[in-house]
Amino acid sequence: MAAEVVMRVWRGDSSGGAFAEYRLPAQEGEVVLDVVHRIQATQAGDLACRWNCKAGKCGSCSAEINGTPRLMCMTRMDQLPEGPVTVAPMRTFPIIRDLVTDVSFNFEVAKQVPPFAPPPRPEGGYRMAQVDIERGQEFCKCIECFMCQDVCHVIRDHEENKAHYAGPRFFIRFAELEMHPLDTNDRRELLRQREGLGLCNITKCCTEVCPEHIKITDNAIIPLKERVVDAAYDPVAWLGRTILRRRKASPNEAAAHGR
Amino acid sequence: MAEYETHDYDVIVSGAGGAGLRAAIEAKSRGLRTALICKSLLGKAHTVMAEGGIAAAMGNVYPEDNWQVHFRDTMRGGKMLNNWRMAQLHAQEAPERVQELEAWGALFDRTADGRILQRDFGGHRYARLAHVGDRTGLEMIRTLQQRAVALDVAVFMECKILRLLSDADGVISGAVGYWRATGDMVVFSAKAVVLATGGVGKSWKYTSNSWECTGDGHAMALWAGADLIDMECVQFHPTGMVWPLSVRGILVTEGVRGDGGVLRNAEGRRFMFDYVADMFREETADSEEEADRWYADHSAGRRPPELLPRDEVARAINTEVKAGRGSPHGGVFLDIASRRSPEYIRRRLPSMYHQFMELAGVDITAEPMEVGPTCHYMMGGVRVDAETGAATVPGLFVCGEAAGGMHGSNRLGGNSLSDLLVFGYRAGMGASDYAEGRTGTPAPNQAEIEHTVAEALAPFERDDGENPYELHHRLQDTMQDLVGIIRTGDELDQALERLDELVFLAGKVKVTGGRAYNPAWNLATDLPAMLTVSRCVTLGARDRRESRGGHTREDYPNADPEFGKVNLVQRQPSGGGMAEEIKIGPEPIPEMPPELAALFEEGH
CATH class of the missing domain: 3.10.20.30 (Beta-grasp domain)
Incomplete structure (x- = not known):
């Protein structure tokens, strides 16, 4: 020494x-x-x-x-x-x-995340299998150090992107909610339109710096991208929705739901 | 005239750990204009460090568990000094508060049939702690934080409250503080104030507590005329890291022992079998074989002695080390490596695994940890009404670690997170009711504001003076050496003398630089609270001439039934401040009703 x-x-x-x-x-x-x-x-x-x-x-x-x-x-x-x-x-x-x-950017994004919206609690409490919550638990390990946000080049050298980009920390938060077995909210259009999920080009810099070793890109961002794409662009899904007249929630509706 | 910005709310909550968040959620849900004020960023409070779990008699693992058993465990763990009504409400309401967290999105570990899994912990008769691996506090604070954000609670981050403000009638009417980022002063007026400021550990050298735990709420309540009780009852957690020196004190969760870890001395002996007090002998195993059967099936043997309440285990470790049977760095060995598979350890205790691997270069799946007692928790605190959290001055409500009574002289592991939820909720209700019933506009005393601001800024004005870091280190040495886990009358008298000197010097602190994010100045403004609380702890320890729970006197080694009937109450009748006189005296603890007292008779 x-x-x-x-x-x-x-x-x-x-x-x-x-x-x-x-x-x-x-x-x-x-x-x-x-x-x-x-x-x-x-x-x-x-x-x-x-x-x-x-x-x-x-x-x-x-x-x-x-x-x-x-x-x-x-x-x-x-x-x-x-x-x-x-x-x-x-x-x-x-x-x-x-x-x-000044990390207030992150606290502002946090306010945009539509909250968890479970069905009414049944007598004796909710039941969930351990296997169904393990992925969510991985994302809940996040300690909000914001180093993934720091290293993400969508915003690191592009201040202008902050207005329409949530960043890796909040993509895992969205993923946690989207994969929660009890959640009823739909945040996919919000992710596509307002939170800029498409801007992430999966370079995995966030995953590399995560002190909790959360596989941000593989386990959260890529599955979210798949879900968003399925919802927005899949012709079979579109046809199904049209026939069944099931309408997607707008970002504002998603944000309001569960408050 | 001092310059400051002003804000007006119905309820302000100081402190954004579990209790403060829960209180703010309640007040906001009731429709009150609510502000949450915290010294750090939101979500960083000391609650985030809680590891083991939330104690709640849900009966998911052992259906025979119920609130009466939890109540009894809590009272016995506290050596019967607890406020019985708080312990009762806590045991009755904790399950609902845990279920509520789940409805807000918390993801607890599950039983095989999909319910919330519960783990074993010291002093709890049944596996009772709802948990998420060994990071339960993180899950709890994040869930509450997200709930508060969803409800649009106004949050003032990195804002330090210096003093409570009262109106002309002595009713608490707000608080004065400053923004850490700019150093600008800020005054809040409010119809009710909730203090949820947490612990006091930063007065000791080796502590599990974060920098924020400077006893701000304890001190501010005392200065504002409220009563403090049982301030001598400080918990030293038995298992903190002891090496490397720079991380000494960092917590090693009791979950290690709950999940099968055992304590050994340098001779390899499981020494806890030698330290079973009479009070716990009947329910504690007397052989390693019996103890080891218990983990898988609690009816196959009695509890291992490693899971005695924390005060018992901490004293035992202290004795072993003093007798020369300690580990190389002055602790004892905590061994789970030889008892559980590496996969099990990594799954159940992931953050312990990383903590030791990264900070000490120790692989806990292959070798034992070195551990020793670390200053962890203040059982004493502001005297409150059990139902509402109301302090003894009107307009003030206190919850969480800043409040006293719930845990008596020793807290059981897992009872802290549940305390935060149960009494955070109740203090939020109490403050809301009070604010709704209060007429007129709160008018904080102008002279109090002027005085507080001038005092806070004085360190910038001095040409010469004391270094706040140096004073803090001297305070920590004093409390560590003289008011530690084992106390004697002579040392406590010495400590009081040294504290008087430090109080004098703290009035002469000098800081350089500007007001914007200046840690030296921030520390200078924390010192008055730390010194006030240290005086209270030492005075209480001097006057409680017995040993009970977290308070151990070498010169009075036994519990004294007479002291078991009283709280030591401290107050400042002639003006609040770190240098002002503190009055201390015994007052009877509330008497338990017969139907609850019956729970402690033979056969239960």
Whole structure:
């Protein structure tokens, strides 16, 4: 173990900034967040970073460590290459200060998701088989670190897409609801028209950075794309709907349903 | 004149963990103008870290379970210091609150016939914890968060409340705080205020708690004239990580033991068999063979001693380590690797597997974990009315960890998440009723606002002063060393002296930089609450001259029946603040009605 760690931490705000270098004695077993905390306590009290649980469970301390989105609390210093460690804020979101970004985009998208809408609860409670909920449980592991959003190139370098694109975090939320055995809501037209599911070109960058190892692309986005395509473009389904006069829910109807 | 923005609501809720979210959902569902205010982003509160499950006597795995058994387990776990009515409501209403979560989209693990699966935990007679692997808290907070968003509750994120505000008649009428992103001040006026601010663990060096757990609600309620009870009753969870040092204190779920894990000392001995207290002897196995039969079938043997209540297990580990039988890094061994298959472990305990693999380089399917006690939970808190969560000052309602009474002197695992739901709901109802019945427009005291704002900004004005991080570290050392798991009168007196000095120094904190997202300043504004709560814990520990539940006195090692009849009540009659006088004294606990008392007689 080297005797000293060198950290290059981005400091600044929405008007601009630069990397500042900090040198500290190395300590055994530390994660990046530990070193940031030591910088705060001894050299730069106002160095801004988010963190809560320091155990990989809350998803607050996302940052780009040596250029890769990671949780600072789960990145061990001794597993990074030797030499200076750079820590920068997530690039896809506007800077508030230092490592803290304005992630309100995500909370706005969350409001657009039509909620879970189950049938009335039967006497004795709902029954669901474990096998039928396991896929949904995979998506529920999401800790909302927003690193999948950060790395998604539909919005990473295209601010203009944010107005009509939900992003991987919310595609797994939609998938969780769409695959919930009890849900009665239909969100497929909403996904197609407003949430920009078609913009995802399945490069799997989101899956690569997910700290919960959720298979975002394979298990959520691709199945959703199939469902949306089936609903919107499949001629047999169209014929069936026309004959049976079953109309698709409009995005607004889907959003209103279940509130 | 201080500059600030203003907001007006019927009900404001401070804290967006399980209790705060549940309270806000209730108030909003009732049609009240409701605001939810939290120090972090929504969904990041400490509830997210809860692992094991939600205790509720649904009887899905053991049909013989019912609310009376759960009530009895809870009271015995709390060493009978609990508010009996809270424990009763909790046991009766938890199943409905869990079903409600499911109707809002939560995906609990299932039984073979499709119902909610329940797992074993310490102190619970039957498998009772509804759960999702070992990430139940995440499922709960996300479900509640999504429900609150669907109901369009107004959410103020990264907004720190500094103080409650009262009107000319002393009725709580709002709160003052600041936005962390900008440092701008904000004043809320409200007809009712709910505090759901969570725990106090950040006053200790080794804790499972997140940075937010600074006792804000406990302190703000005390400053506003409310009573606190049983503040000496702090739970040290028996199994926190002990190595590497930087992650010391991070929780290792009790689910490891519920699912078959056992504790061993350096000699390889399952030492918990040596620490079974008389109160639990009758229902605890006396051989490894008997204990091991129990996991598959609870009628085939009695409970393993690893599943005694947390206070018992934590003290036993502490004793083993002190006797020199600890693990290399000062804990003991928690072994599930030799007892369950790797597949089982990874399926039942996925986040424990990752936590140890990534932070300690330990594969828990192949080797034992090293664990030791970590500061985990505050049983004490604001004295509340069981039915409504009303505190002893009008207009104030408190729920979750900030409220006292429910858990007595020791909380059972799994009873926290259920507490958040049951009493979050009740405090939301209580606050809504109060707000609907309140006439006139709440008029928060202007002088309180001015004073609070000036005090909060003072650290920027000083040319020279104390480093808030340094003070925080000294506080943590003090509480860890002198007010830890085992206490003595001499050390508590020393702690009180040191806390007085720290309170003095906290009045001289200096911070540099601006107000926008400045962690040094944020910490400086957390210190008054941390110091206030630390004083309360230490005063309570000094005056409770007995050992009971989470409070252990080396110089008074036994439970004293006289102390078993009283809460230690603390209040600040002559002005609220970290440096103001705190009065403490015993007051009788509410007396249990005979039909409930009968549950504790022989044969039950």
